[in-house]
Amino acid sequence: MLRVAVPNKGALSESAAEILSEAGYRRRSDSKDLTVLDPANGVEFFFLRPKDIAIYVGSGQLDLGITGRDLALDSGAAVEERLALGFGRSTFRYAAPAGKEWAPEDLGGLRIATSYPNLVRADLAQRGLEATVIRLDGAVEISIQLGVADAIADVVESGRSLRQNNLVAFGESLCDSEGVLIERAGTPGTDSARKQLIARVQGVVFAQQYLMLDYDCPKSILDEAVKITPGIESPTLAPMVDDNWVAVRAMVSRKVHNNVMDELAELGAKAILASDIRSCRAF
Ligand SMILES: Nc1ncnc2c1ncn2[C@@H]1O[C@H](COP(=O)(O)OP(=O)(O)OP(=O)(O)O)[C@@H](O)[C@H]1O
Numbered sequence: 001m002l003r004v005a006v007p008n009k010g011a012l013s014e015s016a017a018e019i020l021s022e023a024g025y026r027r028r029s030d031s032k033d034l035t036v037l038d039p040a041n042g043v044e045f046f047f048l049r050p051k052d053i054a055i056y057v058g059s060g061q062l063d064l065g066i067t068g069r070d071l072a073l074d075s076g077a078a079v080e081e082r083l084a085l086g087f088g089r090s091t092f093r094y095a096a097p098a099g100k101e102w103a104p105e106d107l108g109g110l111r112i113a114t115s116y117p118n119l120v121r122a123d124l125a126q127r128g129l130e131a132t133v134i135r136l137d138g139a140v141e142i143s144i145q146l147g148v149a150d151a152i153a154d155v156v157e158s159g160r161s162l163r164q165n166n167l168v169a170f171g172e173s174l175c176d177s178e179g180v181l182i183e184r185a186g187t188p189g190t191d192s193a194r195k196q197l198i199a200r201v202q203g204v205v206f207a208q209q210y211l212m213l214d215y216d217c218p219k220s221i222l223d224e225a226v227k228i229t230p231g232i233e234s235p236t237l238a239p240m241v242d243d244n245w246v247a248v249r250a251m252v253s254r255k256v257h258n259n260v261m262d263e264l265a266e267l268g269a270k271a272i273l274a275s276d277i278r279s280c281r282a283f
Pocket residue numbers: 009010011012050051067068069070071088089090137138155156157158177178
């Protein structure tokens with residue numbers, strides 16, 4: 001039986017559950033359940049704190065886990081990313097009171113509060129700086145006001161928490177994070193339940209990042225149109241009753257699909273339709 005760790009709460013839990021459910025795995029029926037058995041797929045799911053997941057997977061107790069890249073790195077556990085999952089995106093930034101221009105070099109000798117002490121220590125060491133790292137569990141933004149720190153290093157998503165506490169981020173992001181599927185480093189498993197879960201999850205993630213585009217295309221502009229929509233392998237063409245036209249179908253990245261639709265319309269394509277893909281095996 002494949003043993004898979006899933007976030008039980010927090011910023012990653014809902015999206016992780018969504019992806020697994022879309023990939024055909026059993027959902028838990030109660031948010032207090034810590035395990036769910038899915039015998040049809042040969043998987044047992046363990047609902048754990050996202051911070052702990054890399055430790056279980058790195059120690060070999062569990063085979064795969066969904067967690068955040070930043071959490072996995074900070075844990076120091078011997079794990080590798082198998083897939084990036086495209087949700088729970090965040091940056092990890094230094095921040096300090098607004099009103100002065102800060103640079104990472106200013107951190108030498110200061111007290112830095114964070115929930116990710118290892119990420120911060122590694123970054124300070126790389127910069128050749130010595131500072132006191134103060135480990136807090138959360139609500140890190142308030143720690144300066146409360147007098148236990150001079151600066152912080154924290155997860156920044158929208159930036160609202162920093163603004164509300166009159167803090168400014170500075171320096172590059174220490175870690176650009178998102179949800180990731182991890183396994184133990186050095187021993188990529190090859191059992192069928194594992195391969196199936198990875199392929200299914202990859203199919204759902206891929207499908208979330210693409211749309212299916214269909215359009216009617218005058219044959220005279222077909223060469224130019226398929227350059228705009230090359231698809232993954234190659235676009236599909238289907239004959240139309242009017243011999244001067246052909247129907248084209250291709251997958252396009254969600255990020256650019258509006259531009260692609262504009263360009264196709266400009267070129268003379270008609271009936272340009274974009275539809276969601278729920279899952280795929282496109283690789
Ligand atoms: N707005 C956000 N706040 C916190 N974590 C976020 C956010 N957006 C994405 N993440 C990611 O979610 C993971 C942290 O999840 P975790 O459940 O530990 O924190 P949380 O959602 O703040 O819950 P908790 O209240 O238990 O601290 C990290 O990988 C982090 O990068």
